[in-house]
Amino acid sequence: MKLLLIRHGQSENNAIEHHGDYGQRRQPDPPLTALGRQRAQHLAASFPRRADLSRLYTSLMTQAVQTAAPLARALRVPLHGLAQAYARPTSMAG
Template structure:
């Protein structure tokens, strides 16, 4: 199995963090900025033009708005459906009280809102006009298990030689890397830029040696166009 991990393009919350160093004023399901949309379009064109060493067989996406907005042009460029997967950002969608910092669950975009972002989405019946998220605010102790479950799910659905794109988030990418490489604890942070591509591979000849082929690659962007 080969995984192409793709972080979403620049979002409104990314800009707030970059400018203020805090989350005050964040949106619980922030969309892409104009720059983020441009990054996503550039990535889609680069993938369609053969920038990756592998051909993508299927695309999975987080249902957070910024991820679907990033996945949509890629799916259009490759003429593939978009499959939802629980690869949303750590903690899940949440609202945050500006004064106390307390977090409460947010249901996410509605079915009609999601399909307006991409008609290629293959939504389950339980994604309705009330949103897609029914859980509580996720505890960090549960995140690695979710990453492991996501990888196990796509492994079960596809042949061993499939290449699967996962459109996800910067923090959750850390856990997907840990899950794929069988790392239970990591002491630092791996920088993942907006729309960066990370390539992971399992070679059946060496089943116990999963490989991170490429991390945080942005061949579709100049240095000036890269954002975090």
């Protein structure tokens, strides 16, 4: 078995500048930014079609699903969401 880990594309939280009210501006389940969506599409377009993949697994976090979905479509493999990999924070302020 081969395992390939791919980090999600840039999310809205990743794009927040770290100063002052950073904690209050973070979202508990942020979507990808336009750049993150563009990079997810680029990953899907550039991934080798001969890759020996039969399934893709993803966290249920929005940013992870939005990153994995274009790749799953391009490779024509099922995308499986893993509830165990999704830990929604109860509070983002700290």
